[in-house]
Amino acid sequence: MKIRSARPVRQALSPRGFRTLAKFNFEVTPDVTVYDCSLVMAPDGNVLLYGPGREASTLSVSRTARQQIIEMALRAVGMDLNVKASA
Numbered sequence: 416m417k418i419r420s421a422r423p424v425r426q427a428l429s430p431r432g433f434r435t436l437a438k439f440n441f442e443v444t445p446d447v448t449v450y451d452c453s454l455v456m457a458p459d460g461n462v463l464l465y466g467p468g469r470e471a472s473t474l475s476v477s478r479t480a481r482q483q484i485i486e487m488a489l490r491a492v493g494m495d496l497n498v499k500a501s502a
Contacts, residue, residue: 416483417442421491424453432458437492441484449474454488462489 421439428434436454443449451467452474464481466474476484489495 416480416487418484418487418491419448421488423492423494436462436494437488439488439491441488452484452488454485464488 419440419442421437423437424435426435434456436456439452439454441449441452449466453465455463455465457463462485464474464476464485
């Protein structure tokens with residue numbers, strides 16, 4: 416697993432209190448890459464992982480894999496690793 420093309424996003428809070436932190440591509444294997452993933456900070460401080468598109472159901476990963484992806488993506492954009500990854 417690798418994070419590709421990670422870039423921080425400077426975005427104001429949404430009306431519901433969510434903020435996009437980063438956009439990135441996620442290389443699952445050398446043959447499979449998921450493009451345009453996002454990390455979003457929820458109002459409760461959890462960091463959420465979203466796949467491409469506007470529907471949350473476009474990417475499904477286990478809790479362990481989700482936490483690893485969030486940590487790798489945060490590290491790739493140089494953000495504080497002390498945020499909470501969503502369960």
